[in-house]
Amino acid sequence: SAVISQKPSRDICQRGTSLTIQCQVDSQVTMMFWYRQQPGQSLTLIATANQGSEATYESGFVIDKFPISRPNLTFSTLTVSNMSPEDSSIYLCSVEGPQREKLFFGSGTQLSVL
Amino acid sequence: QKEVEQDPGPLSVPEGAIVSLNCTYSNSAFQYFMWYRQYSRKGPELLMYTYSSGNKEDGRFTAQVDKSSKYISLFIRDSQPSDSATYLCAMIPNTGGFKTIFGAGTRLFVKA
Numbered sequence: 495s496a497v498i499s500q501k502p503s504r505d506i507c508q509r510g511t512s513l514t515i516q517c518q519v520d521s522q523v524t525m526m527f528w529y530r531q532q533p534g535q536s537l538t539l540i541a542t543a544n545q546g547s548e549a550t551y552e553s554g555f556v557i558d559k560f561p562i563s564r565p566n567l568t569f570s571t572l573t574v575s576n577m578s579p580e581d582s583s584i585y586l587c588s589v590e591g592p593q594r595e596k597l598f599f600g601s602g603t604q605l606s607v608l
Numbered sequence: 609q610k611e612v613e614q615d616p617g618p619l620s621v622p623e624g625a626i627v628s629l630n631c632t633y634s635n636s637a638f639q640y641f642m643w644y645r646q647y648s649r650k651g652p653e654l655l656m657y658t659y660s661s662g663n664k665e666d667g668r669f670t671a672q673v674d675k676s677s678k679y680i681s682l683f684i685r686d687s688q689p690s691d692s693a694t695y696l697c698a699m700i701p702n703t704g705g706f707k708t709i710f711g712a713g714t715r716l717f718v719k720a
Contacts, residue, residue, distance in 0.1 A: 503649070534616055537652070537696065537710040586651050595640040595700050597708060599651030 496521055500587050500600030507577055507607050514573045515603045517587030522567035528560070531584040531602070540585075543570045577607045611635050614697055614711030623720050627684040631697035631711045634678065638709075640700035641673050643682045646713065647693045655695070656682060687718045 497520040507513050517526060528540040540560055541551045549562040563571045574581050587600040614631045621627055629643075640659055644652035656671040658664045658680075664671045670683040680699075684691055697711040 498651070500651075534712060536610070536612070536712045537698075539707065588651075594706055595642065595708070596654050596657060597644075597652075597698075599653070601649065601651050604649070 495591065496523065496589050496598040498587055498589065498598060498600035500603060502603055503601060504604035505606070507605065509578055509607060511577055512573055512575045513577065513605060514571050515585055515587070517570045517572070517600055519568045519589055523589045524567070525590060526564065526570040527588040527590075527597070528562065528570075528572045529586040529588060529599075531586060533583075537586070540572070574605065577605075579607045581605065582607045609634060611709050612697060612699060612711045615714055616712050618715040618717055620717040620719060621687055623687060623689060623718055625687050625718070627682075627687050627691070627716060627718075629682040629684075629695050629697075629714050629716070631680050632678055633680075633699055635699075635701055635709075636675075636678070637701035637703045638699040639702040641671070641680050642698040642700075642708075643669075643671055644696040644698060644710075645693045646696060652696055689718050689720045692716055692718050 499518045526543045529537045531537050539552050540555045541549045543549045543562045543564040545564045545567050561573045585603045588597045612633045643656040645655045646652040658671050658673050661673045661675045668685045672681040694713040694715050696713040698708050700708050
């Protein structure tokens with residue numbers, strides 16, 4: 495199994511500012527995934543981050559709002575830009591296990607935007 | 609219509625009860641079926657995994673998949689307060705990319 499460290503664990507931010515979330519994995523992985531978990535809603539995939547290439551964004555998510563970096567095979571960041579209260583959510587980093595159908599998650603970042 | 613439907617609960621049961629958690633789905637292409645458990649302020653962790661139809665048992669947990677009815681279940685026997693968590697069903701289709709689709713999760717409270 496993979497051990498994923500994610501930080502910050504929680505933050506309270508002002509409208510219009512940006513927050514960068516960091517995700518560190520204890521082993522090299524090809525793909526890293528960023529999810530959003532809103533209250534009462536399903537876990538929603540924001541984007542897939544591959545090392546050495548642009549992230550692939552899901553429908554409804556754009557790079558200007560959620561820029562992602564993937565500088566090496568163990569690290570990724572997600573930035574939530576120009577935040578509004580609607581961005582208040584839990585953001586989760588995830589990687590696949592040796593079997594692709596099994597996902598491992600970080601502890602999440604609880605973001606509140608005032 | 610959502611691809612995966614899951615009753616959000618909350619579901620409250622006494623310690624020792626048998627718990628039944630369920631999801632329905634609409635996409636007949638789903639082939640991999642998972643249950644994740646998520647404690648408060650933690651990320652989801654994989655609890656059970658089943659490929660295609662059938663049952664799978666692991667200790668107090670049993671996962672069932674009925675593809676003909678597009679219905680999956682997770683049973684917890686002899687439930688414990690430590691089982692109090694949110695349970696998310698998840699599925700992956702065999703077409704259109706290997707992408708996991710999650711249910712909204714059911715909050716379970718087991719009272720001592």
